[in-house]
Amino acid sequence: MKRFFVNQLVVAALIVTAAFTSCDKDNDDSGSLTVLDIKVEGGSAVSDIDEVKLFAWIESNDELVELATFPFSNGGFKITFSEIVLPANILGNITNMSAEGLTISNPNVKFFRFEDLGLLAYSKGAIIGNIHHVKREGNAGTSADFIFVTEDVTVKGKRTEYWGSITFDLLLKQGWNLAYYTQKKEPDGKYDDTHTTTTPSGMKWVLAEW
Secondary structure, three states, rough: OOOOOOHHHHHHHHHHOOEEEEEEEOOOOOEEEEEEEEEOOOOOHHHHEEEEEEEEHHHOOOOOEEEEEOEEEOOOOEEEEEHOOOOOOOOOEEEHHHHOOOOEOOOEEEEEOOOOOOEEEEEEEEEEEEEEEEEOOOOOOEEEEEEEOOOOOEEEEEEOOOOOOOOEEEEEEEEEEEEEEEEEEOOOOOOOEEEEEEOOOOOOOEEEHH
């Protein structure tokens, strides 16, 4: 499960054309995402974007599947999650997310996790970068993923690895969710990793150019 975001976020922060965004988020009555209205500001590369696409990486088939295209205009784009159809064959069992030491409230739930969101920015048919939802503060970095689940489920617990510790505190609602992964490097060189659905303060949307 370990992912090294710290170096990725350093690179993103050094890109002159990185674009910080604002975002209006709507949830339905169950708490899952319904609409994300993202406004991208600043950076010359942002003005070149004409569409954003959502992709899912299916590891078992070594396949990248395009799921949706969002027009980009006036510096922003909108995701309406009800319009996205997920192929049934990409869903896996929620127990595949976890390992020993974690508690899953409903082990029969199906899910798919879009690591680093799976959003690619295009200009005239060519990919020009990824769109991330991130935060960097000191020796810690946070990145967001989309997680789709077929039913409400919680994933909680903590375990220790040779490289440090990992904590899960996910309250996932049926449908689409934003989950946040934070990796903090401790003074002893080990890592403290956290997966949560609680939105951290200071998160920003950025365009990381290729």
